[in-house]
Amino acid sequence: MITREAIRELAEYESPHGCALTFYYQPTAPKDQSHREEAIVLKDVVRGAMREAEKQGRNECARADLKRILEMADKIQKNGGRAKAIFADSSTGFWREFDLPAKLEGTKLIVNRRFHLKHMAPVLEWKPRVMACLVDRSRARLFRYENDTVEEVVGFHHELPRLGESDGFLGYDAGHNERHVAEAAKQHYKAVADALRKMYERDAWESLAVGCREETWPEFEGVMHRYLRENLLGRFRIDPVAANGDAVRDGIRKLLREQETMRRDDLVREVIGEAHRNGRGAIGLRRVLRSLQNGEVQTLLIGDRFDAPGTQCGHCRHVDLKMSAICAACGQKTVEMDDIADAIIGNALKNSIGVVYVKGDVKLEKAGNIAALLRFRADQNTAVRQAS
Ligand SMILES: [Zn+2]
Known part of the structure; x- marks a missing residue:
């Protein structure tokens, strides 16, 4: 299992040459006992990534790690039905691998400046013993x-x-x-x-x-x-x-799923209600980013279909919707990103903010697929109110 400490390390990591490789393996339902189908899928994914890396001129730095993953394909698939995550950067010798519960969105491989943590969100949440x-x-x-x-x-x-x-x-x-x-x-x-x-x-x-x-x-x-x-x-x-044990596990899984669904529904309802009452809730990307910047956020809710371009400051990590080359927080240079989800999640985890991944919730989607439960609101702080 992956600890919060490990997540934080990954969230903070930045590859000097854009060689940060993120690999997620999600086993498919074991219809085919031979695993042949999975073997093909995994190797296809790795080879596809090799071609992609080549196109982007990152071939050299990604190749060694991709090769290592290809060599591990067998071991990865015979992992007791568990999912696998590998974070690697051969340019600095960085390599971390984790066994995870098979709850990932799918098998994925990405090479970029930063590790991609969004796909791991479903397993990041606290599970009771x-x-x-x-x-x-x-x-x-x-x-x-x-x-x-x-x-x-x-x-x-x-x-x-x-x-x-x-x-x-x-x-x-x-x-x-x-x-x-x-x-x-x-x-x-x-x-x-x-x-x-x-x-x-x-x-x-x-x-x-x-x-x-x-x-x-x-x-x-x-x-x-x-x-x-x-x-x-x-x-x-x-x-x-x-x-037997399998039947017990199925029974527990079902109860946990029911509890999670209930907890999530409650949380989404609470945050949206609070936001409409002008209370401890923020909805939509603009508001959520502001609340994160103000240190107001207790729990971040992120929808599975959240996807937004923006920028992140290379110096202070400030995430912004605006495609400005200069950071609004510290004036240093920013980097453009196709999707700022990972940067937002990374910042949240770094600041010990709870991240809740919400799948297919219509209410959250209407609210912009991102929301936050706040500990307080800076604009309702008496001193601020008096000053304004
Ligand atoms: Zn900055």
Whole structure:
């Protein structure tokens, strides 16, 4: 996985000779077990980039890195279904590679002055460490989920008293027996919930997913500690005994997707609402750039179809819509860019601003495909208001 520190390093990197190579590999759905199709796609992408680099006269500096990627093609594809990102610059000996969850937009290769980070946005967001608890009346299995892989960590088995064992004579007492079993089940649920609470206190997980049969849920929910309820990602239906890791992972993925969609919808709605109320929201590129410049931004929302030309200052990194050769912030020379998205994301990450990638949201698209939730607004600062 890629850390924020690593992202920052990449965002700040600038190739002296325009040889910064960014390579993203996104595996396709494994329809074809032989991977032959993917092998062709990957090699095509690399060769296409070689031709492109040649045309732009960057052949020399990109060739060594491209060759190295071609040689790695096999390894890259047999990477357990994970995506890969490589950032390289052979002119300075820079090389970083990362395994990523397979959530990238596609396989891409770009050679330029800066590394391209926009395509990585879907994996940049924080993901909670999830503990999945598969539970029934006598058993429980715990699975840890991180970076899209699951691992079964521990199992519980609390023997239930067998029906008929203590029936006694003269029919004493079927009802008593059932209560006895129910009580034993409850003790089992409590022991499991207690173990989960202790693990939470030890910081072994951040989000809880419960996998069970429909009838188990009310019984287990009844004994859940506050920590468990407050950090409940959700529950999914599963056979707790027969289920394998893949089924657990699918269940967790689905819950995470639902949560993300909800969180994003809420955030987009909040930012647009705030902007219309003249509050803690900025929408549209012009406003967002101003807010970034003023240090107001808490979270940057960027739509998947955002694309805008502009300039960036080579000295202070100021990003501008205007195609001016002189930086509006510091007066130094600027560089023209076809798409300023990477420069904006890079600046945001450098300043520890949260970046949220929003896919196919009509409301955000109408707002210019870029928006920001603000910590404050400089123009509503009392001192500024009084001065103006
Ligand atoms: Zn500047």
